[in-house]
Amino acid sequence: MLGGLFGKKSRSKNTEKASSEAPKQATKKASQSSKPAQAKNSATASKAAQTPPAKKPQAPKAKPWTIDKYAVPEEEGKTRFHDLGLDLNLVHAIADLKYQYCSDIQAESLPHTLLGHDVIGKAQTGTGKTAAFLITIINDLIKRPIPDADRYASEPRALILAPTRELAMQIEKDAISLTKYAPVSVYSVVGGIDYQRQRDYVHNQVFDILVATPGRLIDFLNSGELYLDQLDFLVIDEADRMLDMGFIPDVKRILSRCPKVDRRQTLMFSATFNDDVMNLSKRWTSNPINIEIEPEQLTTDRVEQKVFMVPSDEKLEIICRYIEVNNVKKAIVFGNRRDETRRLEATLKKKGVKAALLSGEVPQPKRIKTLEQFKNGQIEILVATDVAGRGIHVDGVSHVFNYNLPEDAEDYVHRIGRTGRANETGVSISFACEDDAFLLPEIEKYIGMKLNCEYPDYLLDGEKAKPGKS
Ligand code: AMP
Numbered sequence: 001m002l003g004g005l006f007g008k009k010s011r012s013k014n015t016e017k018a019s020s021e022a023p024k025q026a027t028k029k030a031s032q033s034s035k036p037a038q039a040k041n042s043a044t045a046s047k048a049a050q051t052p053p054a055k056k057p058q059a060p061k062a063k064p065w066t067i068d069k070y071a072v073p074e075e076e077g078k079t080r081f082h083d084l085g086l087d088l089n090l091v092h093a094i095a096d097l098k099y100q101y102c103s104d105i106q107a108e109s110l111p112h113t114l115l116g117h118d119v120i121g122k123a124q125t126g127t128g129k130t131a132a133f134l135i136t137i138i139n140d141l142i143k144r145p146i147p148d149a150d151r152y153a154s155e156p157r158a159l160i161l162a163p164t165r166e167l168a169m170q171i172e173k174d175a176i177s178l179t180k181y182a183p184v185s186v187y188s189v190v191g192g193i194d195y196q197r198q199r200d201y202v203h204n205q206v207f208d209i210l211v212a213t214p215g216r217l218i219d220f221l222n223s224g225e226l227y228l229d230q231l232d233f234l235v236i237d238e239a240d241r242m243l244d245m246g247f248i249p250d251v252k253r254i255l256s257r258c259p260k261v262d263r264r265q266t267l268m269f270s271a272t273f274n275d276d277v278m279n280l281s282k283r284w285t286s287n288p289i290n291i292e293i294e295p296e297q298l299t300t301d302r303v304e305q306k307v308f309m310v311p312s313d314e315k316l317e318i319i320c321r322y323i324e325v326n327n328v329k330k331a332i333v334f335g336n337r338r339d340e341t342r343r344l345e346a347t348l349k350k351k352g353v354k355a356a357l358l359s360g361e362v363p364q365p366k367r368i369k370t371l372e373q374f375k376n377g378q379i380e381i382l383v384a385t386d387v388a389g390r391g392i393h394v395d396g397v398s399h400v401f402n403y404n405l406p407e408d409a410e411d412y413v414h415r416i417g418r419t420g421r422a423n424e425t426g427v428s429i430s431f432a433c434e435d436d437a438f439l440l441p442e443i444e445k446y447i448g449m450k451l452n453c454e455y456p457d458y459l460l461d462g463e464k465a466k467p468g469k470s
Pocket of ligand 1: 098099101102103106124125126127128129130131314398421422
């Protein structure tokens with residue numbers, strides 16, 4: 001099967017030893033076909049010889065870390081990471097992240113996924129689903145290593161598909177944190193940046209976990225830089241968004257190059273499940289465990305939601321005053337259209353606000369830099385569109401503003417989920433004006449609660465500013 005799909009036989013092997021796969025887990029995936037020793041294509045081989053495999057430098061020998069350094073009391077109804085039989089190096093990385101107990105999706109999914117079962121998870125961002133699938137993959141890759149001598153470049157062992165570049169890069173970042181002490185390497189291929197660099201990397205390096213957006217991945221599959229037939233794990237994240245963004249044909253093409261459903265472990269997540277997502281998830285998984293984490297927890301518990309009823313020509317003035325009066329230092333403002341977000345960012349900047357734009361029209365390198373600056377506080381207000389904003393996973397965002405109400409009620413939940421993450425609290429303020437107030441009932445129906453509407457006249461110039469947080 002090796003190379004057969006694309007008619008190319010020259011995957012560079014990182015050493016000259018013949019290979020035979022390490023025995024795999026006895027549950028569903030069992031072993032994939034044994035890899036025959038490859039006759040090396042000379043060009044590839046010389047490249048591979050020049051480029052050392054993508055192994056992390058060994059940490060200096062210190063006293064071994066022990067689990068007693070990660071003291072978390074047992075508590076009824078809660079699952080500790082200690083109790084899941086995870087590899088100690090992985091637990092060490094989890095301890096560094098200061099996670100104490102499993103989130104709901106982790107507690108419900110890990111006992112199954114660690115045994116090799118497929119999962120279909122209905123869960124939004126903010127629930128800890130990324131760590132749920134990463135912990136599953138990393139633990140397995142640590143426990144079932146394949147010797148370097150038997151690994152090939154271009155052949156990841158796990159693929160995580162995400163709809164947006166930002167989400168893919170955030171997943172990569174989380175994976176890097178969780179593999180801090182593990183001999184597991186991570187790489188991402190995303191569109192918009194570094195085509196040549198990504199191509200060279202995947203062609204020449206041996207790596208374990210690949211995080212990818214569909215378009216760039218297809219490019220590399222078509223050009224024979226990447227092969228997916230040795231995957232043990234496939235994660236499809238935010239499947240509903242993949243569908244919305246028209247990626248499903250691409251995902252189908254990608255899946256046709258992966259091992260068959262009963263030869264891989266598939267973990268599929270989606271915030272919503274309409275009939276289309278449901279049908280796809282049934283086809284792409286095998287005897288899955290279904291897990292549902294209710295989104296209401298996100299919208300009602302930790303995020304205080306307000307609606308400001310304002311005329312459209314006063315929104316700008318009000319948002320600037322609000323930011324000033326409440327000394328807002330980390331917030332995201334969502335707009336519906338790129339031109340609107342562009343204008344909004346320019347105006348905020350003119351008013352002295354440290355603002356930046358994150359929309360599809362901003363080149364990828366700039367988007368990455370902007371996100372970094374937002375994370376470290378150099379940028380205080382991020383003006384974003386839904387697609388670009390959905391992948392923002394930044395802790396400590398105190399406010400989300402809906403400069404326009406989203407046309408799709410589901411986006412409302414995604415937007416406000418950017419605040420109140422990881423057990424923090426947050427405030428969401430939605431502007432409803434003459435152009436979009438009609439969308440409110442749909443949103444209220446979707447989230448199952450009435451929103452608190454107010455007329456924030458006190459924020460208009462000339463009025464005395466009201467002190468306090470909101
Ligand atoms: P996600 O839903 O994957 O986007 O994760 C949301 C946030 O929760 C991220 O900032 C994670 O670092 C954090 N997180 C994930 N798992 C846990 C946990 N068990 N305890 C505390 N925070 C967590």
